[in-house]
Amino acid sequence: MSKTRRLRERLPAGSALASGLVIAVLVGISGFNFSRLVEMRQEFQKDALYVVLWPVTQAQYQVARLADRLAPPEPDVSADAQKTLAARQLDVAVSSLSQLLEGHFRQVLANYGYLDKVRGHYTNFARLAAEDLGRPGREAESRIRDYARVAGADLRDLANRIVLESNAYVKDLRTRYLQMLIETAVAFLCLLLASVFFTVNFLRSVNENKRTRQRLIEQEELADLVINNVTSQGIVIFDQNLTCLLFNPGMETLLGLRAADVTGTDIRERVPLFRKPSLDIMLQAAIGGTHSVIEDEGLSPTGQDRLLEIHSYPLRTAGRRLGIAFVLDMSQHWKARRQAERQNVDLENQVKQRTVALQQAERRLIAAIETAPEGFAAFDAGGHGRGLPDALVGEQKVPAGGEQLTLSDFVDRLIPMGSTDLPLAQVDSPFAGIATDLQLTGDTWAHLSVTRADGGTIFMRLTDITQHKRASNALVSALDRERETTGAYRNFVSMVSHQFRTPLAILDSSAQRLLRQTGAVTPQDLSLRIRRMRGAISRLTHLVDSVLNAARLDEGQIEVQPAICNLVDLVEEHCERQRELTPHASIALRADAPNVQAYCDGLLIEQVIVNLLSNAVKYSGEHPRIDVRVWSDGSRAYCCVADRGVGIPADEVPRIFDRFYRARTAVGIAGTGIGLNFAQKIMQLHGGTIDVRSDVALGSAFTFDLPVRQADLDTKAA
Numbered sequence: 213m214s215k216t217r218r219l220r221e222r223l224p225a226g227s228a229l230a231s232g233l234v235i236a237v238l239v240g241i242s243g244f245n246f247s248r249l250v251e252m253r254q255e256f257q258k259d260a261l262y263v264v265l266w267p268v269t270q271a272q273y274q275v276a277r278l279a280d281r282l283a284p285p286e287p288d289v290s291a292d293a294q295k296t297l298a299a300r301q302l303d304v305a306v307s308s309l310s311q312l313l314e315g316h317f318r319q320v321l322a323n324y325g326y327l328d329k330v331r332g333h334y335t336n337f338a339r340l341a342a343e344d345l346g347r348p349g350r351e352a353e354s355r356i357r358d359y360a361r362v363a364g365a366d367l368r369d370l371a372n373r374i375v376l377e378s379n380a381y382v383k384d385l386r387t388r389y390l391q392m393l394i395e396t397a398v399a400f401l402c403l404l405l406a407s408v409f410f411t412v413n414f415l416r417s418v419n420e421n422k423r424t425r426q427r428l429i430e431q432e433e434l435a436d437l438v439i440n441n442v443t444s445q446g447i448v449i450f451d452q453n454l455t456c457l458l459f460n461p462g463m464e465t466l467l468g469l470r471a472a473d474v475t476g477t478d479i480r481e482r483v484p485l486f487r488k489p490s491l492d493i494m495l496q497a498a499i500g501g502t503h504s505v506i507e508d509e510g511l512s513p514t515g516q517d518r519l520l521e522i523h524s525y526p527l528r529t530a531g532r533r534l535g536i537a538f539v540l541d542m543s544q545h546w547k548a549r550r551q552a553e554r555q556n557v558d559l560e561n562q563v564k565q566r567t568v569a570l571q572q573a574e575r576r577l578i579a580a581i582e583t584a585p586e587g588f589a590a591f592d593a594g595g596h597g598r599g600l601p602d603a604l605v606g607e608q609k610v611p612a613g614g615e616q617l618t619l620s621d622f623v624d625r626l627i628p629m630g631s632t633d634l635p636l637a638q639v640d641s642p643f644a645g646i647a648t649d650l651q652l653t654g655d656t657w658a659h660l661s662v663t664r665a666d667g668g669t670i671f672m673r674l675t676d677i678t679q680h681k682r683a684s685n686a687l688v689s690a691l692d693r694e695r696e697t698t699g700a701y702r703n704f705v706s707m708v709s710h711q712f713r714t715p716l717a718i719l720d721s722s723a724q725r726l727l728r729q730t731g732a733v734t735p736q737d738l739s740l741r742i743r744r745m746r747g748a749i750s751r752l753t754h755l756v757d758s759v760l761n762a763a764r765l766d767e768g769q770i771e772v773q774p775a776i777c778n779l780v781d782l783v784e785e786h787c788e789r790q791r792e793l794t795p796h797a798s799i800a801l802r803a804d805a806p807n808v809q810a811y812c813d814g815l816l817i818e819q820v821i822v823n824l825l826s827n828a829v830k831y832s833g834e835h836p837r838i839d840v841r842v843w844s845d846g847s848r849a850y851c852c853v854a855d856r857g858v859g860i861p862a863d864e865v866p867r868i869f870d871r872f873y874r875a876r877t878a879v880g881i882a883g884t885g886i887g888l889n890f891a892q893k894i895m896q897l898h899g900g901t902i903d904v905r906s907d908v909a910l911g912s913a914f915t916f917d918l919p920v921r922q923a924d925l926d927t928k929a930a
Contacts, residue, residue, distance in 0.1 A: 468513030498535030519546035832857035
C-alpha cells in the first residue's frame with residue numbers, strides 16, 4: 213500500500229514537467245525571434261548599399277568637376293593655371309575610380325554589370341593623364357572633357373540604380389522587421405498566457421491531486437480495515453512471482469502462520485497448503501486471468517479434519533498482474549454433507565433391502581396363488597372343450613357344466629376385444645405357450661397360462677390374481693414413493709445448503725457489522741442493515757413456507773373452501789403488493805371487464821398469483837416488464853402473467869412443474885423449484901389447469917383457469 217501511495221504522490225511532478233517543457237519551448241521561440249530582430253536592426257542600420265553609394269557619388273562628383281575644369285577658362289584665369297587645376301582634378305578622379313575597383317566595391321560593380329565600364333574609364337583617364345593632358349592646344353582638353361561627361365553619366369546611372377535598389381531593400385527590411393516585431397510580441401503574449409494557464413492548471417492539479425491522494429489514502433485505509441477485520445475467511449494477495457503481498461488475520465487463524473513470516477516471500481515456501489500441485493496451478497491460472505475454485509481436505513493446525521474452499525481471482529492494479537485468493541473454512545458444511553451422504557447410503561441400503569424383501573414377498577405371493585384353487589380348461593386340436601370345471605375368477609364366473617364351449621367362445625368370454633389377436637385365438641397358429649395377465653373387469657385380473665401338448669391338446673389355466681395385482685401395484689407405488697422421497701431428500705439437502713446459506717450470511721454479516729460499530733452506527737446505516745436483515749428473514753420465511761406448503765399438500769392437509777370472488781380485484785391487489793416490493797418492476801394489468809367472477813378458494817389462489825408474479829419479476833433481469841391479463845370465456849375465468857425474461861428451453865418446458873426442478877436458464881437465480889409444483893397442485897384441487905408458453909431470451913407466459921360457478925367445478929370434476 214505504501215508503494216502505491218508514493219506513486220500517487222508523484223502525479224503532480226509529471227504535470228509540472230509538462231508545463232515547464234511547454235514554457236521552455238515558448239521561451240526558446242521568443243529568444244530566437246528576439247535575436248533575429250536584433251540582427252535585422254543592425255543590418256538595417258549598416259545598409260551595405262548605402263556604403264557603396266558614397267564612393268560612387270564621389271567618383272561621379274570628381275569626374276564632373278574634371279569636366280568643369282576643362283571648360284573654356286574665365287577671363288581672369290590664365291591658361292596655365294587652369295591646366296594645372298585640370299591635371300590635379302584628373303588625378304583625383306583617377307584615384308576615386310581606382311577606389312571603386314578595390315575590395316567590396318569591386319564586387320558590387322560586378323553585381324550591377326558596371327565593373328568593365330568603370331575599369332575602362334579608369335584605364336582611359338590614366339592614359340589621358342599621361343598623354344593628352346600634357347599636349348598643347350584645346351583639342352586634347354576637349355576630348356578629355358567629353359570623355360569625362362560620358363564617365364559621369366555612367367556613374368550617375370550606377371548611383372541611381374544603387375539608390376533605387378537600396379530603397380527597395382530598406383523597405384523590405386523594414387517590413388520584415390515589423391513582421392518579426394509582431395511575431396515576437398505574439399510569442400511573448402503566448403508565453404505570458406501559457407505561463408498563466410499552466411500556472412493555474414498546475415495549482416488546480418496540485419489541489420486535485422491532494423484531494424485524490426487523500427481519497428486514495430482513505431480508501432486504502434478502509435480496504436486495509438476491511439481486509440484485516442475479516443476473520444471469517446482468509447485473504448492472500450500475490451504477484452506474478454507468487455510473492456505474498458498481503459496475508460490477512462483470517463489466513464493467520466486458518467493456517468496458524470504469522471503474516472510477518474509470509475509477506476514478501478514465495479507463498480509456496482512459507483505456506484504448505486500452496487505447495488500442492490493443484491493449488492500451484494490454480495495460483496498461476498489466477499495470474500493468467502482465470503478464476504478457479506478448489507476444495508482441499510486436510511488437517512487443521514489443531515490436528516482436526518477440515519475442508520477448505522479456495523477461490524482464486526485475477527487482480528489488476530497500477531498496470532501490475534496480481535492474484536487474490538479467498539480461503540473459507542467449510543468444515544461444518546463438509547461434515548454435514550458427509551453425514552448426509554452416509555445417511556443417503558444407509559437409506560439406499562434400506563431401500564435395496566426392502567426391495568429384495570418385496571421381491572421375495574412377491575415371489576411367495578405368486579407361488580401361493582399358483583397353488584391356490586384355480587380355473588382349468590382343456591381343448592382338443594379342433595378347439596372343442598373337454599373337462600371344463602367351473603372357473604371362478606374374482607367376481608367373474610366362467611360356467612362349464614354341460615355347456616360345451618369352444619376355444620373361441622372361452623377366449624371371447626375372458627379376453628377383452630382388444631386382446632383377441634392372441635395366438636390362441638387362432639387354432640391353427642403355432643405357439644409354444646402363453647402366459648399373460650388379463651383385466652377381466654375394472655379391477656379384476658386373472659393370470660392366463662396356456663400350453664400346447666403333443667398331439668395339439670391345449671391346456672389353459674386361469675388364476676385369480678386380483679389381490680396379487682393390487683399388492684404388486686401397491687409395491688410399485690411404494691417403491692416409486694420411496695425413490696421420490698430419496699430424491700427429494702437429496703434435493704432438499706442441496707437446496708438448504710445453498711439457498712439458506714445466502715440469507716443467513718447476510719444476517720450474520722449485518723449483525724457483526726452492527727456489533728462492531730456499537731455506539732457509532734448512524735440512523736441511515738442502521739436502517740439499511742435492518743432492511744437487509746428483514747429482507748433475508750423474509751426470504752428464509754418464503755423458503756420455509758414453500759417447503760411446509762409442499763409437505764401439507766403431500767399429506768392432504770390443505771382443504772379447498774371455494775366461494776364466489778372477483779378475480780380482477782384479487783389479481784389487482786397482489787399486483788399492487790408486488791409493485792411495493794419491487795418498485796423497479798413495471799407491472800401492467802389489463803382486464804376485459806371490471807368484474808370477472810370465479811368460484812375458488814381466494815387464499816389458495818392468492819399463493820398461485822404471488823408465485824407467478826414473483827417469478828416473472830425474478831427472472832426478468834434489472835428492468836422487469838410484466839403484463840397481466842384477466843378475462844372470462846363462458847364457464848371459465850382466466851388469468852395470464854407474461855414476462856420478457858430469460859425464458860425456458862423448449863426441452864425443459866414439460867418438466868417445469870416437477871417439484872424441485874429448475875431450468876438451465878435459472879442458474880444463479882435464487883429459488884427452490886417448489887412454487888410452480890405447488891401452484892399446479894392448487895389448480896388441480898380447483899379443477900383447473902396451469903399452462904406455460906415460453907421462448908429462451910423472449911420470456912414466458914403462465915395461464916391458469918378457474919370455474920365461474922360451482923356447477924362448472926362439479927362438471928369439471930365429473
